[in-house]
Amino acid sequence: MAENGSRVKVTRSFDTLIVEFADRKILDELCIAEIQDELVRLVDGTPDVKLILSFGNVEHLSSAALGMLITLNKKVHGKSGALKLCDIKPQILEVFNITRLNKMFDIQPDLAAAKAGFQA
Amino acid sequence: MSDERTSPDIYDPATDPPLTDLVVCSDLVAAKQPEEVIISQIEQFGYSEDAVFGIKLALEEAMTNAVRHGNRHDASKRIRVRYAVSPRRVIIFVADEGAGFCPEEVPDPTAPENIERPNGRGIMLINAYMTRVSYNAAGNEVRMMKANERWAP
Numbered sequence: 001m002a003e004n005g006s007r008v009k010v011t012r013s014f015d016t017l018i019v020e021f022a023d024r025k026i027l028d029e030l031c032i033a034e035i036q037d038e039l040v041r042l043v044d045g046t047p048d049v050k051l052i053l054s055f056g057n058v059e060h061l062s063s064a065a066l067g068m069l070i071t072l073n074k075k076v077h078g079k080s081g082a083l084k085l086c087d088i089k090p091q092i093l094e095v096f097n098i099t100r101l102n103k104m105f106d107i108q109p110d111l112a113a114a115k116a117g118f119q120a
Numbered sequence: 121m122s123d124e125r126t127s128p129d130i131y132d133p134a135t136d137p138p139l140t141d142l143v144v145c146s147d148l149v150a151a152k153q154p155e156e157v158i159i160s161q162i163e164q165f166g167y168s169e170d171a172v173f174g175i176k177l178a179l180e181e182a183m184t185n186a187v188r189h190g191n192r193h194d195a196s197k198r199i200r201v202r203y204a205v206s207p208r209r210v211i212i213f214v215a216d217e218g219a220g221f222c223p224e225e226v227p228d229p230t231a232p233e234n235i236e237r238p239n240g241r242g243i244m245l246i247n248a249y250m251t252r253v254s255y256n257a258a259g260n261e262v263r264m265m266k267a268n269e270r271w272a273p
Contacts, residue, residue: 027180028148060173062180063245067238074236091173098248099241100230 007035010042016050016118017042018111025060036068040075049081052114056087066101073105082106086114130252130265131204131211139202139213146191146199146216151183154201158212161205167268174249175210175266181242182214182262190216190260200261209251210266220259 009020019039023031043049053069069085076083086108088096096102108114131139142157144150155176162172183199191197202213229240247253250264 028152029184030148060176060180062177062184063239063241064184066241070236070238091170095177095245099244100235104235 006038007031008038013115016052016115017046018052018054018115020054020056021058024057026058026065027060027062029064032062032064032068036071039072043072043075043079043081046081047079049076049079050118051076051081051083052111052118053083053085054087054111054114055085055089055092058092059089061092061095063099066095066099069105070101082118084108084114084117086111124256126213126256126263127254130254130263131213136209136211137204137206139204139211142201142203143198144201145195146187146193146197147195148184148187151187151199154183154203155179158201158203158205158210162210165205165207165268166270167210167266168270171266171268175212178246178249178264178266179212179214181245182212182264185242185262186214186216186218189221190218192218207268208271209268211264213261213263215256215261218260220256222259223255 007022009022011018019042021035026032026035043051073083084106087110088107093102093107096105096107106117108117142154144153158179159172159176162175186199187193191199197217200215204211223243226243227234227240229235229237229244234240246262246264251267252265254263255261256263
């Protein structure tokens, strides 16, 4: 967890919000619920949000984390925004592939590609 | 909790080490303890990073299912984890105190009508990452085995 107790680090790049996870493992429900709360508040406060989630620090996640991403994705689209995921390690990407969620999410190889996608 | 025999392709008392027994209470913090113990043993035997990743994930999903579905978040209920780790394979049983369920009746989370649901993927991931999975007759114990693809007799 970051020093201020936040589970995510948020930076702004023009009109895009880039979120990095502070935790290497997004497994347990308590952690996931806190991440979800932070991200939902972020989305609620940003009309037409362009959101990039960077998984660079993430080494493990559980199906509950996938559920959180699905809920977030719906929220973002409900607010006429867009969500991209990037920097997902191969082992984690395999979890998305197995559950067919690679088709639901816009997954980019890295942050540069995700940002470029929002400029296009 | 059931002690009925399991198929030797999952656990064979003749060739696998004896099962170690751990009991934890049904809260999501206590449910992490077995992972620490089991993974530290597995890492001593040269399992691949992919295998360790898969075992961690399957165990996490099995424990979450036991807490959430089996024991319904009742912290007074227990989860019994039995495991055996050897260079050849890892065996993990997770039992809860619930009434059990029917694995065949779990809907396919990849079906179009289910794909947007936030839940329902735990069993699919257990099946994907473990070599063999079975259940006791009551359906309240999952029995998982992961073979070490690096092991040669």
